[in-house]
Amino acid sequence: xxxxxxxxxxxxxxxxxxxxxxxxxIATLVTSCVGGQLGKNNSVEFKNGMVVSxxxxxxxxxxxxxxxxxxxxxxxxxxQFALAVVYPNAGNLGGGGFLVYRSSTGEISSLDxxxxxxxAASRNMxxxxxxxxxxxxxxxxPLAAGVPGSVDGMVKAHQKYGRLSWARVVQPAxxxxxxxxxLTENQARELNGNRADFLxxxxxxxxxxxxxxxxxxxxxxxxxxxxxxxxxxxxxxDGFYDGPVAALIEAEMKAGGGMISANDLRSYQAVWxxxxxxxxxxxxxxxMPPPSSGGxxxxxxxxxxxxxxxxxxxxxxxxxxxxxxxxxxxxxxxxATHLGDPDFYSVPQQALLESSYSRLRLENFNWSRAxxxxxxxxxxxxxxxxxxxxxxxxxxxxxxxxSVTTTLNGSYGSKxxxxxxxxxxxxxxxxxxxxxxxxNMYGLVGGEANSVQPGKRxxxxxxxxxLEKDGDLFMIVGTPGGSTIITSVFQxxxxxxxxxxxxxxxxxxxxxxxxxLPDEVFVEKGALDSLVALRLQEKGYKITERGxxxxxxxxxxxxxxxxxxxxxxxxxxxxxxx
Ligand code: DON
Numbered sequence: 001x002x003x004x005x006x007x008x009x010x011x012x013x014x015x016x017x018x019x020x021x022x023x024x025x026i027a028t029l030v031t032s033c034v035g036g037q038l039g040k041n042n043s044v045e046f047k048n049g050m051v052v053s054x055x056x057x058x059x060x061x062x063x064x065x066x067x068x069x070x071x072x073x074x075x076x077x078x079x080q081f082a083l084a085v086v087y088p089n090a091g092n093l094g095g096g097g098f099l100v101y102r103s104s105t106g107e108i109s110s111l112d113x114x115x116x117x118x119x120a121a122s123r124n125m126x127x128x129x130x131x132x133x134x135x136x137x138x139x140x141x142p143l144a145a146g147v148p149g150s151v152d153g154m155v156k157a158h159q160k161y162g163r164l165s166w167a168r169v170v171q172p173a174x175x176x177x178x179x180x181x182x183l184t185e186n187q188a189r190e191l192n193g194n195r196a197d198f199l200x201x202x203x204x205x206x207x208x209x210x211x212x213x214x215x216x217x218x219x220x221x222x223x224x225x226x227x228x229x230x231x232x233x234x235x236x237x238d239g240f241y242d243g244p245v246a247a248l249i250e251a252e253m254k255a256g257g258g259m260i261s262a263n264d265l266r267s268y269q270a271v272w273x274x275x276x277x278x279x280x281x282x283x284x285x286x287x288m289p290p291p292s293s294g295g296x297x298x299x300x301x302x303x304x305x306x307x308x309x310x311x312x313x314x315x316x317x318x319x320x321x322x323x324x325x326x327x328x329x330x331x332x333x334x335x336a337t338h339l340g341d342p343d344f345y346s347v348p349q350q351a352l353l354e355s356s357y358s359r360l361r362l363e364n365f366n367w368s369r370a371x372x373x374x375x376x377x378x379x380x381x382x383x384x385x386x387x388x389x390x391x392x393x394x395x396x397x398x399x400x401x402x403s404v405t406t407t408l409n410g411s412y413g414s415k416x417x418x419x420x421x422x423x424x425x426x427x428x429x430x431x432x433x434x435x436x437x438x439x440n441m442y443g444l445v446g447g448e449a450n451s452v453q454p455g456k457r458x459x460x461x462x463x464x465x466x467l468e469k470d471g472d473l474f475m476i477v478g479t480p481g482g483s484t485i486i487t488s489v490f491q492x493x494x495x496x497x498x499x500x501x502x503x504x505x506x507x508x509x510x511x512x513x514x515x516x517l518p519d520e521v522f523v524e525k526g527a528l529d530s531l532v533a534l535r536l537q538e539k540g541y542k543i544t545e546r547g548x549x550x551x552x553x554x555x556x557x558x559x560x561x562x563x564x565x566x567x568x569x570x571x572x573x574x575x576x577x578x
Contacts, residue, residue: 036577037562045562046577051075052553052565053392054480056574057181058082058091061172062394063576065164072394073101073161074169076402077154079392081173081232084150085225086181088208088424089190089411090390090480093228093240095426096149097389097406098288099157100275100464102473104399108277108286108466109160113153113270114457115146115428118259121454126434133438135430141201142258144414144427146458150406151232151240153270160272161400170233177226177422184572185216194412201256201415207422224422241265248421256416258425278353280306281497284468288405289349291341294463294486296352300331301490303358310498315509318532322367324494325514325521325541328487329376330361332444332516337378340449341457347449348381370540373519388412389462389480393555395473395563401555403464405478405485410441431458442482445517461485467493475503477554479568484522487513488550492566496556503556507566511549520544 036044049072051062061082062075070078076099083091096115102108124131126138138144158166183191191214198208208220231239239245246265253260276287276295280302287295304327313319338348351357361379365371389407407426408414414427433446440446442461450459463485467475475496479488488511495506510527514520520542528536533543553573554566565575 044577045558045564047562048578049394049396050555050563050565050575050577051079051392051394052555052567052573052575053079053083054090054390054551054553054571054573055083055087055184056572057086057176058392059574059576061176062392063578064172065169066394066396067578068164070164070169070396071161071398072396072400072402073157074164075394075396076392076404077158077162078169078172079394080150080154080404080406081170081229082176083390083392083406084423085173085176085222085229087390090388090407092148092150092406092408092413092426093232093423094145094148094150094418095406095408095413096146096428097153097404098292098460098462098464099153100286100288100403100466101157101161102286102401102466102468104473106468106471108275110273110275110288111153111157111270112273112291112457113149113156114291114460115149115426116264116268117429117432117452117454117456117458118147118261118264119454120259120261121429121452123452125452126429131435133435135434135438135441138430138432138434139410139427139441140197140415142253142256142260142414142416142425144429145258145260145416145425146428147260147264147268148426149268149270152237152268155237156270156272166236167233170229174226174229174233177222177229180219180221183214183216183218183220186572188214188216188218190411194415197412197415202417205417205419207417222422224420228421228423241268245421248418249425252416252418252425255419276349276353278302280493282469283474283497285465286468287465288463289342290339290347290459291457292460292462293335293339294461294489295465296339296349297331297335297461297486298463298465298490299353300334300358301327301486302493303355304331304362305494306355307359310494311500315495315499315501316528316532318535321512321521321528321532321536322539322541324491325512326362326365326371327358328514329371329373329516330379332483332514333373333376334378336445336516337447338381338449340446340459344453344456345449351381368539373516376516389482389485391464391478391480391551391553393476393478393553395476395555395557399473401466401473401476403466403476403478405462405464405480407462407480428458431460439517443515443518444483463489465489465493473557475554475556477552479550479552481550483515484511484513484549487511488552492550492552492554503554503564503566507552507554508569513549522546522549524549
């Protein structure tokens with residue numbers, strides 16, 4: 001039995017590199033012991049719950065919480081803290097994110113724990129005296145950091161929904177920080193690649209710095225981070241936003257010219273917001289409202305393609321790709337103009353979400369040639385209404401579902417560790433439009449709606465999402481990927497709903513992306529067959545190959561009531577169930 005449990009615990013859904021025979025053997029073993037079963041495309045399915053995250057240790061922490069009686073939110077809090085220890089590129093205490101939640105009885109909510117601009121921030125803070133953007137300033141060093149929201153977010157989520165004690169859900173991360181975790185090969189390579197930046201932005205600190213190169217299997221212990229986590233475990237939000245940790249953040253700001261003050265920290269509050277909801281081909285979509293652009297943009301994309309017979313055209317057929325690209329072009333143009341923090345800017349949410357609006361936007365689309373982005377502006381709205389992030393998806397035994405995307409923005413955020421506290425600060429300030437029309441690190445442009453203002457949240461693309469079918473849970477989905485987040489979530493949903501793929505196949509499927517500006521279709525190598533690419537090029541589409549798009553971690557509930565995991569094979573992502 002111990003051996004079966006071990007197999008279960010280490011089972012990853014990275015089937016591309018595994019032989020089908022091995023999978024069948026493992027699945028049979030699992031089926032006979034703990035209720036896993038072999039599903040579509042040889043994916044292993046579980047009955048009692050599942051965790052899919054970017055790191056095997058974090059998934060293990062989440063699964064243990066579920067097995068010991070914790071619910072989806074208990075597991076989400078434990079996974080968030082575990083990722084802050086074992087996945088420093090994006091897991092965080094010093095960043096922010098969003099949670100979309102659906103209870104087994106259909107109650108829905110969304111929590112905004114996005115970072116905020118410090119009170120001392122101002123519109124032109126990243127411009128030089130000639131008015132030009134100095135992009136390095138919003139990307140690196142303490143000045144790039146917004147006021148972190150993750151710890152307050154976890155406290156609020158746990159207060160509202162948690163079942164286990166707070167100490168119980170924080171402890172596994174603390175144990176990982178104290179006792180150490182083993183680097184994966186990807187992590188060792190990324191840490192080695194960031195050595196120069198870590199040294200540059202962290203004089204006198206030794207976090208993730210050692211004389212030799214990192215290699216897979218190296219054990220990393222983080223005593224300062226363990227100390228910070230013990231304060232959070234014992235004092236809740238005050239363990240982070242007040243007392244020694246807050247003082248260390250403030251000291252870091254003073255030493256490096258940052259702006260976050262003790263008062264910014266003390267006054268930070270995560271906010272419960274009404275989720276964006278809509279329907280797509282009979283499925284109910286529950287997703288994140290502003291200050292994420294993700295939910296509105298996702299709904300606009302789904303509504304744009306809904307009138308068309310995608311499943312008849314086929315996955316990545318030329319008509320499918322063309323329609324998706326033209327929809328994305330228009331939706332991202334809207335994003336640049338109309339979306340921002342709703343506490344500061346009146347977002348025309350209802351108008352953008354009208355199905356008729358999305359249909360109207362596609363009216364000037366010509367099948368015989370590409371629309372030029374220079375001919376597309378944001379749609380007219382009548383009247384105003386009042387590359388590192390990580391996503392994890394969790395479902396518990398009762399069917400409660402948590403969809404969480406969390407980030408430091410760039411990989412390892414601002415690259416600044418808080419001395420003595422052992423965690424990285426975000427560089428989320430770059431998600432503001434630092435100057436109208438100047439692209440940020442993801443090439444996204446914006447204007448007034450997303451200008452820098454004190455206390456304002458920067459616009460995000462993060463799109464944690466849950467789908468329902470016939471009043472029951474259907475899918476939990478989300479991904480990192482900056483501007484490509486929205487299209488990756490969108491295409492993953494289409495892959496299941498329109499193209500009938502299993503969760504794992506939908507996640508692994510190659511993706512493509514258009515974001516209005518630049519006027520290019522970015523494609524993962526192998527996403528389009530050469531004939532499709534040629535036909536699109538003949539119509540005037542500029543096709544540019546790029547690296548991986550998305551790292552989706554998702555869960556699908558099958559019609560037989562089993563959970564199918566989709567852990568992205570582009571990373572170390574791991575689905576564990578029971
Ligand atoms: O909130 C956003 O949209 C970005 N800060 C997300 C960054 C991201 O996904 C980086 N991942 N590769």
